[in-house]
Amino acid sequence: MSSDIKDITIIGGGPTGLYGLFYAGMRGVSARIIDVLPELGGQLTALYPEKDIFDVAGFPRILAKDLARDLVEQAMQFDAEVCLEERVNALNPNGDVFELETDEGLRPTRSVVIAAGKGAFKSRTLKVERWDEFWKKGLVTHVRDPEAFRDRRVLIVGGGDSAFDWSWALRDIASELTHIHRSDRFRAHERTVGQVTDAHERRELKLRTFHEVSELHGDEWVNGVTLVHSKTKEAEHLEVDDVLALIGFVPNIGPIAEWGLELEGNAIRVDSRMRTNIPGVYAAGDIVSYEGSLELISTGFGEAAIAVNNAVHFIDPNAKVDPGHSTSSKAFK
Numbered sequence: 001m002s003s004d005i006k007d008i009t010i011i012g013g014g015p016t017g018l019y020g021l022f023y024a025g026m027r028g029v030s031a032r033i034i035d036v037l038p039e040l041g042g043q044l045t046a047l048y049p050e051k052d053i054f055d056v057a058g059f060p061r062i063l064a065k066d067l068a069r070d071l072v073e074q075a076m077q078f079d080a081e082v083c084l085e086e087r088v089n090a091l092n093p094n095g096d097v098f099e100l101e102t103d104e105g106l107r108p109t110r111s112v113v114i115a116a117g118k119g120a121f122k123s124r125t126l127k128v129e130r131w132d133e134f135w136k137k138g139l140v141t142h143v144r145d146p147e148a149f150r151d152r153r154v155l156i157v158g159g160g161d162s163a164f165d166w167s168w169a170l171r172d173i174a175s176e177l178t179h180i181h182r183s184d185r186f187r188a189h190e191r192t193v194g195q196v197t198d199a200h201e202r203r204e205l206k207l208r209t210f211h212e213v214s215e216l217h218g219d220e221w222v223n224g225v226t227l228v229h230s231k232t233k234e235a236e237h238l239e240v241d242d243v244l245a246l247i248g249f250v251p252n253i254g255p256i257a258e259w260g261l262e263l264e265g266n267a268i269r270v271d272s273r274m275r276t277n278i279p280g281v282y283a284a285g286d287i288v289s290y291e292g293s294l295e296l297i298s299t300g301f302g303e304a305a306i307a308v309n310n311a312v313h314f315i316d317p318n319a320k321v322d323p324g325h326s327t328s329s330k331a332f333k
């Protein structure tokens with residue numbers, strides 16, 4: 001892990017954090033972004049990748065996952081450090097720097113922009129015994145590499161976008177794919193539900209409604225599950241090599257509440273420069289509260305620009321807050 005002192009560290013890789021990362025790059029300061037999730041994009045990728053968004057300036061309509069992809073591309077034009085699957089647990093001031101304590105160790109930084117949305121997302125877990133025993137031993141809540149499932153018997157659990165997207169994507173990769181959901185009402189985009197239902201009809205996978213996992217079996221690795229019909233309570237054994245529990249996320253402001261920040265409910269109080277009560281610590285996006293604040297992508301973008309430009313001035317008082325116009329910025333020459 002890198003122990004470089006960065007000028008700005010952004011906590012949260014949602015739209016606000018990504019746009020902040022872009023601004024840090026445009027201002028020519030060193031930056032990193034940290035997110036507890038395995039993928040950048042925040043709510044856009046974790047909660048509603050297949051939904052169309054209609055109120056982002058310049059885009060009459062854009063799929064959430066496409067907006068996330070473009071924000072990542074825009075932010076990554078510059079040399080930023082990206083730390084994924086790392087929760088920031090503590091913010092420790094130490095002289096001129098803040099030592100951010102994450103799951104991987106210390107990440108020192110001269111300033112901080114908290115763009116943590118509703119807090120660190122934690123994957124929902126199945127309410128079954130032996131969850132901890134099989135965690136990452138055949139039981140996962142994210143797909144990192146689809147090839148890991150090649151020629152394997154895979155069980156997908158869930159009725160949302162993520163479950164349906166992966167069901168569709170893994171149908172040709174897995175040797176056997178079973179997709180279960182506890183009811184026949186799905187939260188996923190109807191187009192993907194249609195694709196998966198058609199694939200079921202063509203016997204490319206098995207989509208089974210009203211089924212839940214009641215037990216996990218195996219020794220070192222999952223080798224089977226007990227499925228229970230949620231209405232008839234009939235149980236059956238299914239042999240599988242991997243269980244993908246894609247049943248959503250629970251947001252939790254968690255450790256941020258302990259950092260000595262002035263809070264209003266679950267939000268961080270900021271002023272019009274996006275300053276928190278701790279000098280050098282800024283906040284933007286869904287996590288902030290000020291008179292008139294709105295929880296929208298578009299306001300998060302504006303707040304990110306204000307937070308990062310003020311952080312640039314904080315770490316170097318000779319640097320102007322005003323970034324000038326990108327059309328004449330040296331960063332793009």
Ligand SMILES: Cc1cc2nc3c(=O)[nH]c(=O)nc-3n(C[C@H](O)[C@H](O)[C@H](O)COP(=O)(O)OP(=O)(O)OC[C@H]3O[C@@H](n4cnc5c(N)ncnc54)[C@H](O)[C@@H]3O)c2cc1C
Binds near residue numbers: 015121
């Ligand atoms: C279904 C749905 C539809 C929506 N539709 C619209 C819409 O049409 N238009 C619109 O403007 N808005 C919409 N929104 C709201 C919009 O998605 C949010 O306003 C936006 O995502 C906020 O961005 P953010 O970057 O501030 O936070 P988030 O997107 O929540 O990102 C925050 C990130 O910070 C990470 N994080 C938090 N704490 C930590 C920590 N301690 N350590 C490491 N990482 C951490 C989280 O894992 C997360 O990835 C919608 C929201 C939902 C749920």
